[in-house]
Amino acid sequence: MAQQERAVKTRRTIIEAAAALFGEFGYNGTSTTDILERCGVTRGALYFHFPNKLSIADAVVALQDEALGPPEREVKVQAMIALSYQYAWGLMYDPMLRGVVRLAVEQATYKKPDDLSYRGPKKAVLELLRQAERRGELLPGLELEAVAQFFVGSFTGVQVLSEASTGRQDLPERVTEMWRIILPGLVTPGILTRLRIPDLPGGTRPDGRLSA
Amino acid sequence: MAQQERAVKTRRTIIEAAAALFGEFGYNGTSTTDILERCGVTRGALYFHFPNKLSIADAVVALQDEALGPPEREVKVQAMIALSYQYAWGLMYDPMLRGVVRLAVEQATYKKPDDLSYRGPKKAVLELLRQAERRGELLPGLELEAVAQFFVGSFTGVQVLSEASTGRQDLPERVTEMWRIILPGLVTPGILTRLRIPDLPGGTRPDGRLSA
Known part of the structure; x- marks a missing residue:
């Protein structure tokens, strides 16, 4: 894997782990250490991508x-x-x-x-x-x-x-x-009279996730 | 002031101070010590009325x-x-x-x-x-x-x-x-066709509060 591709993947891993933790414990209930433990990335790699927890949260919102x-x-x-x-x-x-x-x-x-x-x-x-x-x-x-x-x-x-x-x-x-x-x-x-409610998603993945 | 009347007043003082603090800093951002400092009630008096912070929050919701x-x-x-x-x-x-x-x-x-x-x-x-x-x-x-x-x-x-x-x-x-x-x-x-919007409150107090 090229270096840049690996960096993109690491960034995504951090964001996904943080999003799940914020969902479960809220912003104040989640530390950067919790995020590191969840995603198995080194502290150095995390700070290479994000200067602080706030910037991770902003990236989560962009998801x-x-x-x-x-x-x-x-x-x-x-x-x-x-x-x-x-x-x-x-x-x-x-x-x-x-x-x-x-x-x-x-x-x-x-x-x-x-x-x-x-x-x-x-x-x-x-x-x-x-x-x-x-x-x-x-x-x-x-x-x-x-x-x-x-x-x-x-x-x-x-x-x-x-x-x-x-x-x-x-x-x-x-x-x-x-x-x-x-x-x-x-x-x-x-x-x-032409509208149909509900209009439930049919193409979701078996685990219900909408994004890849 | 009779003892019971004083107790009612103290309880109200605690709830009002807690509500204002929860509004400003959220539940996690407010400690019982913050509430005591804001309302000037002793810790003993606070615990006489409320066993913990959660019970104060429940009383605030009832407001x-x-x-x-x-x-x-x-x-x-x-x-x-x-x-x-x-x-x-x-x-x-x-x-x-x-x-x-x-x-x-x-x-x-x-x-x-x-x-x-x-x-x-x-x-x-x-x-x-x-x-x-x-x-x-x-x-x-x-x-x-x-x-x-x-x-x-x-x-x-x-x-x-x-x-x-x-x-x-x-x-x-x-x-x-x-x-x-x-x-x-x-x-x-x-x-x-008979409804009027907006229908703004006219009888509010000068400080905007709706309750006494």
């Missing part, structure tokens, strides 16, 4: 982009729906995504107020909303930026409550309820 | 009920709307309510998954939804339990994002956007 590729659907609101279940699935079964989201929600323990963790999801949703608008799927007069922001906020809270109540076991049902309530304020009546 | 008395409105969905702005106002200006909500959202750092912190809000919303349904304000076929659950989740996430982005300074605008999107899936068209 989120992998879960934000929307499934292909002709109706773009349907693609948003499919993406929401794909993300929910990741929260249930992918330790890395759980880590990302725990860092985001417990932001205040990790760094000063900053909406970095929510920018990726907001951008992905906004892009789908713009496509949906061009195709005439949406009700007129919506401010798409504000809708994207609301949607990401709403989903965030729904998964927080699902985690608190059932360890996220009822998350797909709660996502379905969310869509039932918000779709009439979002799409034209003609599109509403 | 939330004070922020959940809905303003009187003839249209019950309007009362829900008014309650949401009253609660948003509390999150912006009442250090105690900020403490309650930080404990709820960072639940995983404070105790095992448990939806205790969300039961009060859910109950308050469900009661208003039931009244609204009896008055024929709601669309037919809604499952009110699920709607109440979604609403509390959605509001929770909206305020998390508002906190991350602007330290909650844009929370009223975000609550308005939430109502614009969810009302068409909730109320009859006839009621929709």
